[in-house]
Each structure stands twice: as structure tokens, then as C-alpha cells.
Amino acid sequence: MQPLLSDSTLDTLFMVWWSTFYAVLIGVPVGILLHLSARGAMLQNAVVNKVLGAIANIGRSFPFLILLVVLMPFTRILVGTSIGPTGMVVPLTIAAVPFVARLVEAALREVDHGLVEAAQAMGGGTWTVIFKVLLPQALPALVAAVTTTVITLIGYSAIAGAVGGGGLGNLAYTYGYLRYDTPLMVVTVVELVVIVTAVQVVGDLIVRRLAGRGTRASSLRVGLRRVRTEEPAPVTEAA
Amino acid sequence: MTEFPVITTTGLTKVYRSGGREVTALDGVDLHVREGEVYGVIGQSGAGKSTLIRCLNLLERPTSGTVTVAGQDLTALGGSGQRANAALRAARSHIGMVFQHFNLLSSRTVQDNVELPLEILKVPRRDRARKALELLDLVGLADKAQAYPGQLSGGQKQRVGIARALAGDPKVLLSDEATSALDPETTRSILTLLRDLNQQLGLTVVLITHEMDVVKTICDSAALMKGGRIVEQGTVAELLATPGSELARELFPVGGESSAEGRTVVDVTFHGAAATRPVISELARTYNVDVSILGAAMDTLGGKQVGRMRIELPGRFEENVVPIGFLREQGLQVDVVEGATADDAPTTTPLQKEGAQ
Numbered sequence: 086m087q088p089l090l091s092d093s094t095l096d097t098l099f100m101v102w103w104s105t106f107y108a109v110l111i112g113v114p115v116g117i118l119l120h121l122s123a124r125g126a127m128l129q130n131a132v133v134n135k136v137l138g139a140i141a142n143i144g145r146s147f148p149f150l151i152l153l154v155v156l157m158p159f160t161r162i163l164v165g166t167s168i169g170p171t172g173m174v175v176p177l178t179i180a181a182v183p184f185v186a187r188l189v190e191a192a193l194r195e196v197d198h199g200l201v202e203a204a205q206a207m208g209g210g211t212w213t214v215i216f217k218v219l220l221p222q223a224l225p226a227l228v229a230a231v232t233t234t235v236i237t238l239i240g241y242s243a244i245a246g247a248v249g250g251g252g253l254g255n256l257a258y259t260y261g262y263l264r265y266d267t268p269l270m271v272v273t274v275v276e277l278v279v280i281v282t283a284v285q286v287v288g289d290l291i292v293r294r295l296a297g298r299g300t301r302a303s304s305l306r307v308g309l310r311r312v313r314t315e316e317p318a319p320v321t322e323a324a
Numbered sequence: 325m326t327e328f329p330v331i332t333t334t335g336l337t338k339v340y341r342s343g344g345r346e347v348t349a350l351d352g353v354d355l356h357v358r359e360g361e362v363y364g365v366i367g368q369s370g371a372g373k374s375t376l377i378r379c380l381n382l383l384e385r386p387t388s389g390t391v392t393v394a395g396q397d398l399t400a401l402g403g404s405g406q407r408a409n410a411a412l413r414a415a416r417s418h419i420g421m422v423f424q425h426f427n428l429l430s431s432r433t434v435q436d437n438v439e440l441p442l443e444i445l446k447v448p449r450r451d452r453a454r455k456a457l458e459l460l461d462l463v464g465l466a467d468k469a470q471a472y473p474g475q476l477s478g479g480q481k482q483r484v485g486i487a488r489a490l491a492g493d494p495k496v497l498l499s500d501e502a503t504s505a506l507d508p509e510t511t512r513s514i515l516t517l518l519r520d521l522n523q524q525l526g527l528t529v530v531l532i533t534h535e536m537d538v539v540k541t542i543c544d545s546a547a548l549m550k551g552g553r554i555v556e557q558g559t560v561a562e563l564l565a566t567p568g569s570e571l572a573r574e575l576f577p578v579g580g581e582s583s584a585e586g587r588t589v590v591d592v593t594f595h596g597a598a599a600t601r602p603v604i605s606e607l608a609r610t611y612n613v614d615v616s617i618l619g620a621a622m623d624t625l626g627g628k629q630v631g632r633m634r635i636e637l638p639g640r641f642e643e644n645v646v647p648i649g650f651l652r653e654q655g656l657q658v659d660v661v662e663g664a665t666a667d668d669a670p671t672t673t674p675l676q677k678e679g680a681q
Contacts, residue, residue, distance in 0.1 A: 127407060203427035205408065206381055207441040207492065208417030217440060221431040298431060298472050 104177035116189025144183035192226035232288025336389035367549030420489030479510035580618025
């Protein structure tokens with residue numbers, strides 16, 4: 086049971102890590118393009134926006150199990166196999182890209198348009214707006230989006246396990262369910278719960294740290310550090 | 325201040341189309357801002373002043389008309405919609421802009437915010453830091469360089485906004501309601517800063533506002549916008565010299581009611597030479613009349629007294645023709661107030677375009 090469990094855990098982590106990696110790599114630019122091509126945005130382009138939006142909607146409405154089966158020939162061409170953890174990275178990535186793209190789009194939409202305008206007024210172009218305004222300002226929301234993506238992919242990878250994908254889902258299904266090894270199934274499920282919780286906790290922690298820049302909590306820390314070295318700030322402009 | 329126009333717009337028109345409807349935000353605006361002056365555009369919300377200032381650096385592309393800033397015709401530069409080409413971006417980097425809601429990046433420190441325009445201009449890191457600290461010193465925030473915008477008060481944020489706007493060594497600073505989100509005391513300190521920068525750096529400032537106090541405090545010239553048009557514009561003295569000027573009336577409001585029947589109430593406007601002489605006193609002595617001052621709003625601009633005063637003379641108008649003639653001879657503008665009680669009565673005088681040119 087021990088080697089089974091640790092191998093399966095590694096398989097799950099492998100699938101989730103690589104599919105998250107590729108989904109972010111592809112999904113973030115697509116999300117940026119979705120945002121910038123929208124009506125009234127910098128690169129307003131109805132065709133691009135509609136096409137990308139349609140693809141994202143179709144991708145997100147596809148049941149994952151069906152998507153996985155449909156993609157098998159494509160997966161085989163791309164990575165040489167359609168089963169096992171390697172074979173699962175492709176459908177997992179493709180399922181997650183539209184998800185990431187929509188989350189990124191929503192995160193960027195929350196960035197105050199005034200900031201974009203300020204950058205444009207300074208003479209900034211599209212790249213400046215993306216890399217110096219949109220992405221840094223949306224960073225906490227983007228990290229939260231990645232956290233959600235990782236957790237969704239852990240869930241999907243368990244589904245993938247049922248059709249020969251390997252990992253903890255496969256272990257729970259073949260050994261726990263088909264062979265009535267209830268203790269093993271329980272252990273597997275508990276492990277998934279622990280992994281998901283850990284991801285969420287770490288994600289939230291990073292988001293809090295990023296979003297905390299310049300708020301009361303961090304100003305208190307900065308303030309305390311300052312008190313020892315500097316005189317109090319002039320109060321001419323106490324708001 | 326020189327006579328050289330640093331910003332000129334001709335026939336500036338902006339029409340928004342949404343669905344089948346057309347909204348004309350700007351309707352043939354001719355603006356003339358001279359180098360080194362503080363120019364205020366005032367108007368109610370919806371008058372088009374925000375669209376106007378955003379057209380000055382082409383954040384908003386006008387439907388027709390031209391915008392010339394520091395000798396460069398910006399409207400001739402390319403870029404479609406919200407995309408600007410390199411030439412327009414280069415021109416923009418030398419026009420500073422400050423905003424009502426500051427628009428600072430909360431993810432960057434104060435210093436990094438001021439460095440952003442320098443990053444866009446591809447200034448080397450060390451020069452950026454030096455310049456940013458210099459500018460923060462100029463606006464009195466040298467000690468906040470490492471703070472985040474979220475840790476600053478509104479007035480401090482606007483100071484950072486101003487420092488950032490100055491990073492590209494602009495000749496012109498556009499201020500889009502920069503003090504409208506601030507309390508009166510902070511507003512005053514920000515206006516003082518703008519006035520100092522105007523005088524120290526020879527910076528031309530164009531500001532839009534809905535507060536007459538802002539115009540009164542720092543503007544050399546002003547324009548009044550209504551329904552997408554400039555209905556009055558000129559220097560403060562020129563506006564005062566314009567009969568029926570709404571801006572002059574707002575800038576120097578006088579009120580006061582006649583104390584009894586059968587008395588003559590006149591508004592006297594001071595806008596130049598005579599203002600340094602004790603005219604009212606001379607009037608009283610020469611014609612032996614009792615002059616009562618009902619209300620007055622006077623100011624000293626460039627060593628000359630300008631403003632308006634409402635005085636009351638005993639007797640009806642027919643009996644006061646000679647004293648009123650005396651006041652006119654002194655170069656003052658005299659308007660007889662016909663039964664007027666309050667100054668805020670809507671004027672029916674057609675406002676004159678282009679003030680006293």
C-alpha cells in the first residue's frame with residue numbers, strides 16, 4: 086500500500102503541476118487578449134473577442150470526461166501516449182486554459198481604468214499597460230485564480246484517474262472501489278483533502294501578502310520600524 | 325507669462341455615438357493658453373470640460389478640429405482609437421497630467437510610481453532614482469519615497485501624482501479636477517504647490533474644475549464652458565472689463581439690497597488704472613453725496629485692484645446722472661442695478677463669446 090500511495094501521489098502532483106504550468110502559460114495571454122480586445126478597450130477588436138470568447142465558452146462547457154476521450158488522438162500525436170500521467174497533461178491543460186483565461190480576464194477587468202489612462206497619458210503603449218499596470222495591479226487576483234485552477238485540476242486529475250490516467254484518483258477507483266479496499270479509499274480521499282487544503286492555504290497567504298501592500302496592517306509595520314529612526318511625519322495634511 | 329500660445333485648439337469637436345444616438349460633448353472649442361499661465365476651465369458636470377482636457381493630450385481623439393501643444397499639432401499624429409503611435413506617445417510624455425482620483429499604482433512604492441514615466445522614457449535606473457527623489461523633494465514628500473500609496477493621505481497622494489506628472493520635464497501640466505476629491509485645506513495646499521511650480525519652473529497649467537474658488541485662488545485666465553462650448557474666456561482683468569460677464573460676476577460676487585425706496589444702486593467694476601485711486605472717496609467729496617457700500621469683492625492682482633463693488637446713492641437715477649458720469653470718467657464700468665436685490669438672479673444678457681479681445 087505504501088509504494089502504491091506514494092507513486093500515485095507523485096503522479097497526481099506531476100499531472101497537476103504540468104497542466105497548471107501550461108494552462109497558465111497559454112491561458113494568461115489569452116485572458117489578456119480577451120480583456121484588451123473587448124469593446125472600448127485598448128485593442129478593441131470584435132472578431133478576436135467573439136472568437137476567443139466562443140472558444141472559451143465551448144471549452145468550459147465540455148464535460149471533462151468527454152473532452153478527454155475526444156482529445157485522445159490529438160494527445161497521442163502530441164506526447165506519444167494517451168494514457169498515464171503524461172497522457173493526461175494534455176486534456177487537463179486544454180480543459181484548464183479557458184478556465185484560466187476567463188479568470189484572468191475577470192481579474193484584469195477589476196483594475197481601475199484610470200490607471201491605464203494614467204499610463205497612456207505618460208506616453209505608455211500597450212506593453213507598458215500590460216506589464217507595468219494590468220498584471221502588477223491584478224497580481225493578487227491572478228494568484229487567487231491560479232490557486233482555484235490548481236484545485237480544479239486536482240479534481241479533474243482524479244476523474245482522469247478513472248480512465249487510466251494514474252494518480253490518486255486511479256488508486257481510489259481501482260483499488261479502493263473496484264477491489265473493496267475501503268481503508269485505502271479513505272486514505273486516498275483524506276490525502277486529496279489535505280493537498281487541496283494546503284494549496285488553498287498557501288494561495289490565500291500569498292494573496293494576503295500581495296494585497297496587503299500599502300494597507301493599514303503593513304503601514305503599521307512600516308510605521309513601527311520608522312518610529313525608532315525618524316521623527317513623526319508633519320501633520321499638515323492629516324486627512 | 326508671455327504672449328506665446330503654448331496650447332491652441334481650433335474648432336475642437338467631439339461627438340460620441342452610442343447606438344443610434346449622438347451626443348456632442350465638444351462643439352467647436354477654440355482655446356488659447358499662453359505660455360506660463362495658469363488657465364482654468366470651469367463649468368458644471370456635463371459641460372464638456374473633462375472631454376476637453378482629455379482631448380488636449382489626445383486620450384480622447386476629437387471628431388474634428390486641431391490641438392497644438394508647444395508648437396506640435398497632435399491631431400496630425402497617428403494612432404487609431406485608443407492606440408497611439410510612437411510619435412503621439414513621445415509627445416504625451418512631455419505633457420504632464422494629474423487626476424481627480426490620483427491614479428497611483430497601489431502595487432508600487434511612491435518612488436516607483438514617480439519612476440514609471442521615466443521607465444517609459446527608458447531612463448537608466450540610477451538616473452530614474454535620482455530624478456524621482458528630486459521630484460519628491462520638490463513636492464515635499466522626500467520622506468515617503470518607500471511608502472505605498474495606500475499609506476498616504478489624499479493630499480499626499482496628489483503630491484505624488486504631481487511629482488509623477490513632472491517626471492517627463494513637461495512644459496504643460498493638465499489637471500483634471502485635481503483637488504475635487506480633497507478637503508478645503510488640502511485643496512489650498514495643492515493649489516499653492518501648483519502655483520509655486522508654475523512660477524519656479526515656468527510651467528503652464530491647464531486645470532479644469534467645478535469650483536469657482538480654485539479659479540479665484542490661482543488662475544491668471546479662465547474659460548467658462550456650457551453645453552460643450554466656451555462661452556467666455558480671457559484673463560481675469562479682461563473678464564472683469566467685459567459687460568455682463570458671468571465669470572466676472574461669479575469671481576467677484578456682490579450682493580446687497582437697497583436700504584429704502586427712491587435710491588439708486590449701482591455696480592462699479594474696477595479693472596485697471598483707476599483702481600489705485602480713492603475714487604469712491606473723491607465721489608463723496610466732489611458731489612457731496614452720501615455713498616453707502618452695500619457689498620464688495622475686491623482683490624489685488626499684479627499690484628492693481630480689481631473687483632466689483634455695489635454702492636448706493638441717495639435719490640433716484642435721474643438725480644444721480646452726474647455722479648455716475650464722474651465714475652465712468654474715471655475709467656470704471658458702472659452698471660445701474662434696476663430693482664435688483666440679489667446677485668444670483670439669472671442673467672438674460674446674452675453672454676459674449678471671447679470676452680474682451
